[in-house]
Amino acid sequence: MAKNGVVIDLTSMKNGNGTGIRIASDGSYADVGGQQFWIDVLNATLGLGLTPVSWTDYLYLTVGGTLSNAGISGQTFQYGPQISNVYEIDVITGTADFVTCSPNNNSDLFYAALGGLGQFGIITRAKIPLEPAPKRVKWVRMLYTDFSDFTRDQELLISKNGRNDNKALNYLEGSLLLDQGSLDNWRSSFFQPQDQPKIISLITKFRIVYCLEIVKHYDGQTKTTVDKDLQQLLKGLSYLPGFMFEKDAKYEEFLNRVHSEELKLKAKGLWDVPHPWLNLFIPKSKISDFNDGVFKSIVLQRNITTGPVLVYPMNRKKWDDRMSAVIPDEEIFYTVGLLQSSGFDDWRTFEDQNKEILQFCEKAGIKVKQYLPRYTTKEGWVNHFGSKWSTFQKRKLQFDPKLLLSPGQRIFNNNE
Ligand SMILES: Cc1cc2nc3c(=O)[nH]c(=O)nc-3n(C[C@H](O)[C@H](O)[C@H](O)COP(=O)(O)OP(=O)(O)OC[C@H]3O[C@@H](n4cnc5c(N)ncnc54)[C@H](O)[C@@H]3O)c2cc1C
Incomplete structure (x- = not known):
């Protein structure tokens, strides 16, 4: 370590x-x-x-x-x-x-x-x-087979983003549904057994289904209006008719949703396994190229992806550029997380897929930034930080001149 x-x-x-x-x-x-x-x-x-x-x-x-x-x-x-x-x-x-x-x-x-x-x-x-704190949440998933419909709706929903805007959503993510044997994964089980057959046949037909996931908070005061507000927010969206699914949960149950899945996996000995993850930030202007070149090509061709694949947009203006975190230059960018689990013998095939994805992005001119970044060369880190590199380096000299802290990231200690 x-x-x-x-x-x-x-x-x-x-x-x-x-x-x-x-x-x-x-x-x-x-x-x-x-x-x-x-x-x-x-x-x-x-x-x-x-x-x-x-x-x-x-x-x-x-x-x-x-x-x-x-x-x-x-x-x-x-x-x-x-x-x-x-x-x-x-x-x-x-x-x-x-x-x-x-x-x-x-x-x-x-x-x-x-x-x-x-x-x-x-x-x-x-x-x-x-x-x-709110008391409870309305938790909704909607399915799409068309990627541009899916991203258009995500972007529309995140355009309402005022901090105190009661009419805005409180949470938005998205993910891919792939033919992985089961609809549920460690991030959360959601779909009711009676809904699963029709979702599975949709996946079998289209091979990738896009799932938009949203949440609206409510409490005693907003209990009677939350459904109407939600309907209003979802009006005019292009999800597949008949493929909207809703749950009602306690606020803390929703926030802690991964834990119950963790316990199930732990019981089966499937939690403490290698996780060859890849997390990327992708400029909005290239997300459709990413879908074509990565999801519809590399991921489907290799057909090894296990675990959640997250895809959702964020607003750059909610980040502070003075901080060390690195994000793409565009006002809206997507995060894509391939949160895969592997066995102890086959993790390299996942790492190979991750490498292929990064190579594809480079060739296609998609200026991705890694989240939870990992590079093994100084050049990789300098490229990652881009215009922030000189400040990052200067601050390192100021606050940790002996390079004592977190050498495992291999940013300043990459010759060892
Ligand atoms: C199952 C799982 C789910 C995750 N989900 C998300 C997610 O939804 N969103 C997200 O943003 N991230 C997510 N992450 C990534 C997570 O943010 C990072 O792994 C983070 O480092 C975890 O913190 P930790 O306490 O486990 O750190 P550790 O693994 O203990 O530390 C990792 C490194 O972080 C640095 N570090 C840790 N603590 C400190 C500190 N106090 N001061 C300075 N440096 C420190 C050090 O460099 C350290 O080596 C997830 C990780 C896991 C394992």
Whole structure:
């Protein structure tokens, strides 16, 4: 995990040395130790009827860990990633300084550490804004066989993205349904048994079906209007008639949806297996080329993809360009996540597919950015950071000149 180095067990800070989860008396924010899991933040804040607003799909990840990447999910189109929802952080730098930073105070370190892949310091505390929590959600999936209908509808829905717009959705994602033996995967089971045969025959006929997934929050006050608001939002969309499916769930049940699947997989010994994932950000102008060249060609031809394949758009204006996280230049860009599980013997075939996808993008002039990036050469990293590289490098010299932190990312230590 860290050749010739150390692994810092941040969860040990739970035993009294670190920040726990403290909620401000006016309920406007939570002060959270970097080692805390998001599920614990959710449970602590819900106890007071409050909640953070931007999430990841899976909640058994640490606050410091997701803030070192970006933290994305279906709320990102509206609230931005988790790194756009932090007031202040404490960081222990590579020079052993303990620094509190925010946009107004030691801002260089604040922007460096958010999305900084652990290069500048260890995030030990974050001040996270809170809002009143909804009680329940309407959770809807709609199916498409035409990719341009699917993306047009996604883009239309994320164009309503005002933070306090009651008429906007609260979550939007999308995924591919492929012939993988079962409609359910670890991200969540959703479809009722009686609906499955017609969905499966649609997949058999078209080989790829696109699934748009949305959520609208509600509580006691909006209980009577939520259905009407939702109908209004979905009016005029081009999903296949008869292929809209709806669920009603508790807010926390929805947010923690991956965990119940995790438990099922763990029981079968299928959770702790290799995960040769590929996560990309793709400019909107090229998403259709990506569909043709990757989903309809490479993925179908190789026919090995197991696990969820996510596809959904976000708004660039909800990100802060001063932070280290890297995204495409266009106002709307898509995230595609091929979240595959493999066996211990065959993971290389998945890595080969990932390589083929990246090579295709390069040849086709699709300027993708990797999310949770992995490069093995300096050139790869310099290309990845693009215009941010010189600032990234300068900040590394300033905050971790001995290159002590997170060498495993192989950004500055790639000759070892
Ligand atoms: C099952 C699963 C589902 C996921 N789903 C999503 C998702 O929906 N959305 C999303 O955005 N991401 C997702 N991720 C990716 C996730 O954001 C990253 O893997 C993140 O690093 C996880 O945090 P962790 O606590 O597990 O970090 P670890 O795996 O413990 O650490 C990974 C690296 O992050 C850095 N790091 C960790 N903690 C700190 C800290 N406190 N300060 C500085 N650097 C630190 C270090 O470089 C460390 O080596 C998922 C990951 C998994 C395993």
